[in-house]
Amino acid sequence: MGYLSGVERKNLELPIVDLSGLDMTRFDEKSWEIARSKIAEALETYGCFEVVYDEVSSELRNELLGLIVPNMFALPVLNKRSDGWYTKLGFPFLALELNDPNSMINVQEYANAIWPQGNDFFCNIVFKYANHMQELMNMIHRMIIESLGLEDHYDSHMSSLAYSIRFSNYYKDTSDGRINLALPSHKDPNYISIICPHNVEGLEVEAANGDWIQSKPMTNSFTVFVGEAFKAWSNGRLNAPTHRVKLKSEIEKRYAVIFSTKPNITNDIVSAPKELIDGQHPLLFKPFKYYDFLNFRCSDEGEKVDDALKAYCGV
Numbered sequence: 001m002g003y004l005s006g007v008e009r010k011n012l013e014l015p016i017v018d019l020s021g022l023d024m025t026r027f028d029e030k031s032w033e034i035a036r037s038k039i040a041e042a043l044e045t046y047g048c049f050e051v052v053y054d055e056v057s058s059e060l061r062n063e064l065l066g067l068i069v070p071n072m073f074a075l076p077v078l079n080k081r082s083d084g085w086y087t088k089l090g091f092p093f094l095a096l097e098l099n100d101p102n103s104m105i106n107v108q109e110y111a112n113a114i115w116p117q118g119n120d121f122f123c124n125i126v127f128k129y130a131n132h133m134q135e136l137m138n139m140i141h142r143m144i145i146e147s148l149g150l151e152d153h154y155d156s157h158m159s160s161l162a163y164s165i166r167f168s169n170y171y172k173d174t175s176d177g178r179i180n181l182a183l184p185s186h187k188d189p190n191y192i193s194i195i196c197p198h199n200v201e202g203l204e205v206e207a208a209n210g211d212w213i214q215s216k217p218m219t220n221s222f223t224v225f226v227g228e229a230f231k232a233w234s235n236g237r238l239n240a241p242t243h244r245v246k247l248k249s250e251i252e253k254r255y256a257v258i259f260s261t262k263p264n265i266t267n268d269i270v271s272a273p274k275e276l277i278d279g280q281h282p283l284l285f286k287p288f289k290y291y292d293f294l295n296f297r298c299s300d301e302g303e304k305v306d307d308a309l310k311a312y313c314g315v
Contacts, residue, residue, distance in 0.1 A: 012213045014205065015042040016221065020054035024139060032143075039140065040147040047241035048205055048225045050217055051140070051194070056132045058219060063125050065198030069255045072096065073169045075114065093183045093245070095168040101130035101259075102163055130165060133194060133259035137163070140192060140224060141261065148234060153273055161191065162264045170202065170245050170254040182254065183245040187309075188227035189294055190262040195223040200254040206242040228293075228309045229263065232285040235272040240309075263290040288313040 017038045022031060042049035073094065100106045107127050111119045138158065145154050170182035185206065195203065203215040203223060215223050231240045247254060263270060271287035296302045296312050305311040 012207055012211070014046060014048060014050050014213060014215055014223070016050045016052060016218075017042060018052040019136065019139060020052055020220075022139060024135075024142065036143040036147055039143050043144070043226060043238055046205065046207075046213075047239035048223060048243070050215070050221045051136070051224050052218065052221045053132075053136050054220050055135070056129065056196075056220070056222075060125065060129060060132075061196065061198070061219075063121075064129055064257060065196065065255050068122055068125055069167050069169070069198070069257065070253075072114070072167055073255075091181065091183055092171045093168070095166050095258075097164055097166045098126070099162065099164045101126060101165040102134050126165065129257070130163070130259065133165075134163060136222075137192060137194060137259065137261055140194075144230070144238070148237060148276065150273055150275060160264055160267050161261045164260050164262065166258040166260065168256045168258060170247060170256070180247040181244065182247050185242050185244040187240045187242055188225050188260075189229060189290075189297060189308075190227040190260045191230045191233070192261050193225045193227060194259045195225070195256055196259075197223075197254065197256045200247075202245045202247050202254050203256075204244050204246055206244075212244075227260075227262075229270050229290060232270050232288070232309060232313065233272055235276040235281055236284045237276065237281075265291060283315050285309065286313045286315060 015038065017035055019035055022028065022035060039049065098107065098110050104123065104127050107123045107130075108118070111122045115122070141158060141161075142154055145151065145157060182202065197203065197217060201214065201216060204212040205215060207213055217223055225243065226238045226240050228240045230238050245254065268290040269287055270285075270290050270293075272283065272285065277283050293309075293312050297308045302308050302311070307314075
Protein backbone atom coordinates (compact mmCIF):
# COMPACT_ATOMS: atom_id res chain seq x y z
CA MET A 1 0.00 0.00 0.00
CA GLY A 2 1.13 3.55 -0.54
CA TYR A 3 1.31 4.40 3.15
CA LEU A 4 1.60 8.23 3.20
CA SER A 5 3.06 8.24 -0.31
CA GLY A 6 2.57 11.56 -2.06
CA VAL A 7 1.11 13.17 1.06
CA GLU A 8 2.34 16.44 2.55
CA ARG A 9 3.69 15.36 5.92
CA LYS A 10 3.63 18.70 7.69
CA ASN A 11 0.67 19.48 9.94
CA LEU A 12 -0.95 16.14 9.20
CA GLU A 13 -4.45 15.52 10.50
CA LEU A 14 -6.49 12.36 10.40
CA PRO A 15 -9.13 12.37 7.65
CA ILE A 16 -12.78 12.72 8.62
CA VAL A 17 -15.53 10.52 7.18
CA ASP A 18 -19.20 11.30 7.87
CA LEU A 19 -21.39 8.19 8.17
CA SER A 20 -24.34 9.97 9.79
CA GLY A 21 -27.60 9.02 8.15
CA LEU A 22 -26.20 5.94 6.41
CA ASP A 23 -28.08 2.74 7.10
CA MET A 24 -27.50 -0.69 5.60
CA THR A 25 -31.24 -1.38 5.74
CA ARG A 26 -32.10 1.77 3.75
CA PHE A 27 -29.38 1.75 1.14
CA ASP A 28 -28.34 4.97 -0.62
CA GLU A 29 -25.87 3.74 -3.23
CA LYS A 30 -24.28 7.10 -4.09
CA SER A 31 -23.74 8.18 -0.48
CA TRP A 32 -22.44 4.71 0.35
CA GLU A 33 -19.91 4.74 -2.49
CA ILE A 34 -18.61 8.20 -1.53
CA ALA A 35 -18.13 7.19 2.11
CA ARG A 36 -16.57 3.84 1.13
CA SER A 37 -14.07 5.57 -1.12
CA LYS A 38 -13.09 8.01 1.65
CA ILE A 39 -12.58 5.17 4.13
CA ALA A 40 -10.47 3.18 1.66
CA GLU A 41 -8.28 6.23 1.00
CA ALA A 42 -7.94 7.01 4.71
CA LEU A 43 -6.92 3.46 5.57
CA GLU A 44 -4.45 3.27 2.70
CA THR A 45 -2.77 6.46 3.91
CA TYR A 46 -3.09 6.30 7.69
CA GLY A 47 -4.63 3.00 8.78
CA CYS A 48 -7.16 5.03 10.77
CA PHE A 49 -9.62 7.93 10.50
CA GLU A 50 -12.14 10.02 12.40
CA VAL A 51 -15.75 9.04 11.79
CA VAL A 52 -18.70 11.36 12.40
CA TYR A 53 -21.77 9.45 13.55
CA ASP A 54 -24.67 11.53 14.86
CA GLU A 55 -26.75 8.50 15.83
CA VAL A 56 -24.88 8.56 19.15
CA SER A 57 -26.21 11.63 20.94
CA SER A 58 -24.07 13.95 23.05
CA GLU A 59 -26.33 13.07 25.98
CA LEU A 60 -25.54 9.36 25.61
CA ARG A 61 -21.81 10.06 25.35
CA ASN A 62 -21.89 12.26 28.45
CA GLU A 63 -23.83 9.67 30.44
CA LEU A 64 -21.37 6.95 29.45
CA LEU A 65 -18.09 8.84 29.76
CA GLY A 66 -19.00 11.60 32.16
CA LEU A 67 -20.87 9.46 34.70
CA ILE A 68 -20.57 5.70 34.25
CA VAL A 69 -16.87 5.28 33.48
CA PRO A 70 -15.52 7.68 36.15
CA ASN A 71 -17.81 6.08 38.74
CA MET A 72 -16.65 2.59 37.76
CA PHE A 73 -12.99 3.41 38.33
CA ALA A 74 -13.81 5.09 41.63
CA LEU A 75 -15.28 1.89 43.07
CA PRO A 76 -13.02 0.14 45.61
CA VAL A 77 -14.50 -3.24 44.61
CA LEU A 78 -12.88 -2.99 41.18
CA ASN A 79 -9.43 -3.08 42.74
CA LYS A 80 -10.25 -6.56 44.03
CA ARG A 81 -11.25 -7.98 40.64
CA SER A 82 -8.73 -10.18 38.87
CA ASP A 83 -10.80 -10.86 35.75
CA GLY A 84 -11.17 -8.48 32.87
CA TRP A 85 -8.40 -6.12 33.97
CA TYR A 86 -5.98 -4.71 31.42
CA THR A 87 -2.94 -2.68 32.35
CA LYS A 88 0.57 -1.93 31.12
CA LEU A 89 3.31 -2.42 33.65
CA GLY A 90 4.99 0.87 34.48
CA PHE A 91 2.35 3.06 32.83
CA PRO A 92 -0.66 4.86 34.34
CA PHE A 93 -3.31 2.94 32.42
CA LEU A 94 -6.18 0.71 33.55
CA ALA A 95 -9.00 -0.85 31.55
CA LEU A 96 -11.92 -3.20 32.06
CA GLU A 97 -13.42 -5.25 29.24
CA LEU A 98 -16.99 -6.40 28.71
CA ASN A 99 -17.45 -9.06 26.04
CA ASP A 100 -20.62 -9.35 23.97
CA PRO A 101 -22.08 -6.02 25.15
CA ASN A 102 -24.93 -6.33 22.63
CA SER A 103 -26.54 -8.94 24.87
CA MET A 104 -28.54 -7.39 27.71
CA ILE A 105 -28.10 -10.59 29.71
CA ASN A 106 -24.31 -10.27 29.47
CA VAL A 107 -24.41 -6.60 30.42
CA GLN A 108 -26.62 -7.32 33.43
CA GLU A 109 -24.35 -10.15 34.61
CA TYR A 110 -21.36 -7.87 34.27
CA ALA A 111 -23.09 -5.10 36.22
CA ASN A 112 -24.20 -7.50 38.97
CA ALA A 113 -20.59 -8.57 39.51
CA ILE A 114 -19.68 -4.94 40.23
CA TRP A 115 -22.90 -3.77 41.88
CA PRO A 116 -24.51 -6.72 43.74
CA GLN A 117 -27.76 -4.76 43.97
CA GLY A 118 -27.73 -4.26 40.19
CA ASN A 119 -27.39 -1.07 38.18
CA ASP A 120 -30.13 -0.45 35.64
CA PHE A 121 -28.66 2.89 34.58
CA PHE A 122 -25.34 1.25 33.68
CA CYS A 123 -27.07 -1.58 31.81
CA ASN A 124 -29.38 0.63 29.77
CA ILE A 125 -26.69 3.13 28.76
CA VAL A 126 -24.03 0.54 27.90
CA PHE A 127 -26.50 -1.63 25.98
CA LYS A 128 -27.84 1.35 24.03
CA TYR A 129 -24.31 2.55 23.19
CA ALA A 130 -23.20 -0.94 22.16
CA ASN A 131 -26.11 -1.29 19.74
CA HIS A 132 -25.24 2.00 18.05
CA MET A 133 -21.59 0.95 17.85
CA GLN A 134 -22.46 -2.42 16.36
CA GLU A 135 -24.39 -0.72 13.57
CA LEU A 136 -21.48 1.62 12.90
CA MET A 137 -18.93 -1.19 13.11
CA ASN A 138 -20.86 -3.40 10.69
CA MET A 139 -20.99 -0.57 8.14
CA ILE A 140 -17.25 0.01 8.40
CA HIS A 141 -16.48 -3.70 8.04
CA ARG A 142 -18.75 -3.92 5.00
CA MET A 143 -17.17 -0.89 3.33
CA ILE A 144 -13.68 -2.27 3.89
CA ILE A 145 -14.57 -5.69 2.52
CA GLU A 146 -16.26 -4.14 -0.52
CA SER A 147 -13.19 -1.96 -1.11
CA LEU A 148 -11.12 -5.15 -1.22
CA GLY A 149 -13.51 -6.61 -3.79
CA LEU A 150 -14.66 -9.35 -1.43
CA GLU A 151 -18.41 -8.70 -1.13
CA ASP A 152 -19.10 -12.44 -1.15
CA HIS A 153 -17.07 -12.82 2.05
CA TYR A 154 -19.05 -10.30 4.10
CA ASP A 155 -21.57 -12.67 5.69
CA SER A 156 -19.03 -15.34 6.61
CA HIS A 157 -16.61 -12.72 7.90
CA MET A 158 -19.19 -11.03 10.11
CA SER A 159 -20.42 -14.34 11.50
CA SER A 160 -16.87 -15.05 12.69
CA LEU A 161 -16.65 -11.84 14.75
CA ALA A 162 -17.11 -11.09 18.43
CA TYR A 163 -17.74 -7.64 19.90
CA SER A 164 -16.38 -6.08 23.08
CA ILE A 165 -16.33 -2.80 25.00
CA ARG A 166 -13.30 -1.68 26.96
CA PHE A 167 -13.66 1.02 29.61
CA SER A 168 -10.29 2.79 29.90
CA ASN A 169 -8.74 5.16 32.41
CA TYR A 170 -5.51 6.98 31.55
CA TYR A 171 -4.13 9.11 34.35
CA LYS A 172 -1.05 11.22 34.96
CA ASP A 173 1.61 9.46 37.02
CA THR A 174 2.92 12.06 39.44
CA SER A 175 5.37 9.70 41.13
CA ASP A 176 8.32 10.86 39.06
CA GLY A 177 9.30 13.41 36.44
CA ARG A 178 8.80 11.22 33.38
CA ILE A 179 7.10 12.34 30.22
CA ASN A 180 3.35 12.01 30.52
CA LEU A 181 3.04 8.79 28.52
CA ALA A 182 -0.04 6.96 29.76
CA LEU A 183 0.05 4.14 27.18
CA PRO A 184 3.21 3.42 25.13
CA SER A 185 3.31 3.04 21.35
CA HIS A 186 1.56 -0.12 20.19
CA LYS A 187 -0.67 -1.64 17.53
CA ASP A 188 -4.09 -3.07 18.25
CA PRO A 189 -4.22 -6.85 17.75
CA ASN A 190 -7.90 -7.09 16.73
CA TYR A 191 -9.85 -6.28 13.56
CA ILE A 192 -11.17 -2.77 14.26
CA SER A 193 -11.31 -0.46 17.28
CA ILE A 194 -13.66 2.51 17.57
CA ILE A 195 -12.44 4.89 20.27
CA CYS A 196 -14.69 7.39 22.04
CA PRO A 197 -12.80 9.79 24.36
CA HIS A 198 -14.31 12.27 26.77
CA ASN A 199 -13.17 15.90 26.46
CA VAL A 200 -9.45 15.17 26.93
CA GLU A 201 -7.12 14.73 23.96
CA GLY A 202 -3.98 12.63 24.08
CA LEU A 203 -4.30 9.94 21.41
CA GLU A 204 -1.46 10.15 18.86
CA VAL A 205 -0.81 8.19 15.65
CA GLU A 206 2.65 7.59 14.19
CA ALA A 207 3.14 8.67 10.59
CA ALA A 208 5.48 6.89 8.18
CA ASN A 209 8.21 9.48 8.73
CA GLY A 210 8.13 8.98 12.50
CA ASP A 211 6.16 12.13 13.32
CA TRP A 212 3.19 11.84 15.66
CA ILE A 213 -0.25 13.02 14.52
CA GLN A 214 -2.54 14.21 17.29
CA SER A 215 -6.06 12.87 17.06
CA LYS A 216 -8.51 15.73 17.51
CA PRO A 217 -11.99 14.22 17.61
CA MET A 218 -15.05 16.41 17.50
CA THR A 219 -17.98 16.18 19.88
CA ASN A 220 -19.78 13.82 17.49
CA SER A 221 -16.84 11.83 16.09
CA PHE A 222 -14.90 8.70 16.98
CA THR A 223 -11.41 7.46 16.04
CA VAL A 224 -11.30 4.21 14.05
CA PHE A 225 -8.20 1.97 13.98
CA VAL A 226 -7.40 -1.12 11.93
CA GLY A 227 -5.74 -3.87 13.94
CA GLU A 228 -3.26 -6.62 13.17
CA ALA A 229 -5.92 -9.27 12.62
CA PHE A 230 -7.33 -7.24 9.72
CA LYS A 231 -3.82 -6.61 8.40
CA ALA A 232 -3.23 -10.36 8.25
CA TRP A 233 -6.71 -11.12 6.89
CA SER A 234 -6.23 -8.57 4.10
CA ASN A 235 -2.79 -10.01 3.28
CA GLY A 236 -1.13 -6.70 4.13
CA ARG A 237 -3.45 -4.46 2.13
CA LEU A 238 -4.61 -2.84 5.37
CA ASN A 239 -2.09 -1.24 7.71
CA ALA A 240 -2.33 -1.44 11.50
CA PRO A 241 -0.96 1.93 12.66
CA THR A 242 1.18 2.48 15.73
CA HIS A 243 -0.43 4.79 18.29
CA ARG A 244 -0.05 5.90 21.91
CA VAL A 245 -1.71 8.00 24.61
CA LYS A 246 0.29 10.95 25.90
CA LEU A 247 -1.29 13.27 28.45
CA LYS A 248 -0.55 16.94 28.99
CA SER A 249 1.21 17.82 32.23
CA GLU A 250 -1.79 19.59 33.73
CA ILE A 251 -4.19 16.73 33.02
CA GLU A 252 -4.82 14.02 35.59
CA LYS A 253 -7.27 11.64 33.92
CA ARG A 254 -8.49 10.68 30.45
CA TYR A 255 -11.43 8.34 30.08
CA ALA A 256 -12.26 6.49 26.87
CA VAL A 257 -14.53 3.69 25.70
CA ILE A 258 -13.24 1.37 22.96
CA PHE A 259 -15.68 -0.77 20.97
CA SER A 260 -13.87 -3.55 19.12
CA THR A 261 -14.28 -6.50 16.80
CA LYS A 262 -12.14 -9.60 17.17
CA PRO A 263 -12.39 -13.25 16.13
CA ASN A 264 -14.95 -15.34 17.95
CA ILE A 265 -13.25 -17.51 20.55
CA THR A 266 -14.82 -20.67 19.09
CA ASN A 267 -13.61 -19.88 15.56
CA ASP A 268 -10.52 -17.71 15.85
CA ILE A 269 -8.48 -18.72 12.81
CA VAL A 270 -7.30 -15.63 10.91
CA SER A 271 -6.54 -16.49 7.29
CA ALA A 272 -6.31 -14.33 4.18
CA PRO A 273 -8.94 -15.13 1.50
CA LYS A 274 -7.44 -16.81 -1.58
CA GLU A 275 -8.62 -13.88 -3.76
CA LEU A 276 -6.03 -11.65 -2.07
CA ILE A 277 -3.12 -13.99 -2.82
CA ASP A 278 -1.48 -14.02 -6.25
CA GLY A 279 1.86 -13.54 -7.99
CA GLN A 280 1.94 -9.82 -7.22
CA HIS A 281 0.64 -10.33 -3.70
CA PRO A 282 2.25 -13.45 -2.21
CA LEU A 283 1.02 -14.70 1.14
CA LEU A 284 2.50 -12.53 3.92
CA PHE A 285 1.09 -14.23 7.02
CA LYS A 286 0.42 -17.87 7.72
CA PRO A 287 -3.05 -18.69 9.12
CA PHE A 288 -3.00 -18.39 12.90
CA LYS A 289 -5.20 -18.72 15.97
CA TYR A 290 -5.95 -15.24 17.24
CA TYR A 291 -5.95 -16.00 20.96
CA ASP A 292 -2.66 -17.90 20.69
CA PHE A 293 -1.28 -14.77 19.01
CA LEU A 294 -2.51 -12.66 21.94
CA ASN A 295 -0.64 -14.93 24.32
CA PHE A 296 2.51 -14.52 22.24
CA ARG A 297 2.18 -10.72 22.26
CA CYS A 298 2.07 -10.72 26.04
CA SER A 299 4.99 -13.14 26.44
CA ASP A 300 8.58 -12.09 27.13
CA GLU A 301 9.50 -13.02 23.56
CA GLY A 302 6.59 -11.09 22.09
CA GLU A 303 7.39 -8.01 24.15
CA LYS A 304 10.94 -7.90 22.74
CA VAL A 305 10.13 -7.90 19.00
CA ASP A 306 9.31 -4.78 16.99
CA ASP A 307 6.64 -6.51 14.86
CA ALA A 308 4.80 -9.18 16.83
CA LEU A 309 2.57 -10.19 13.91
CA LYS A 310 5.49 -10.76 11.55
CA ALA A 311 7.47 -12.57 14.23
CA TYR A 312 4.56 -14.84 15.07
CA CYS A 313 3.19 -15.80 11.67
CA GLY A 314 5.13 -13.94 8.95
CA VAL A 315 6.03 -15.98 5.86
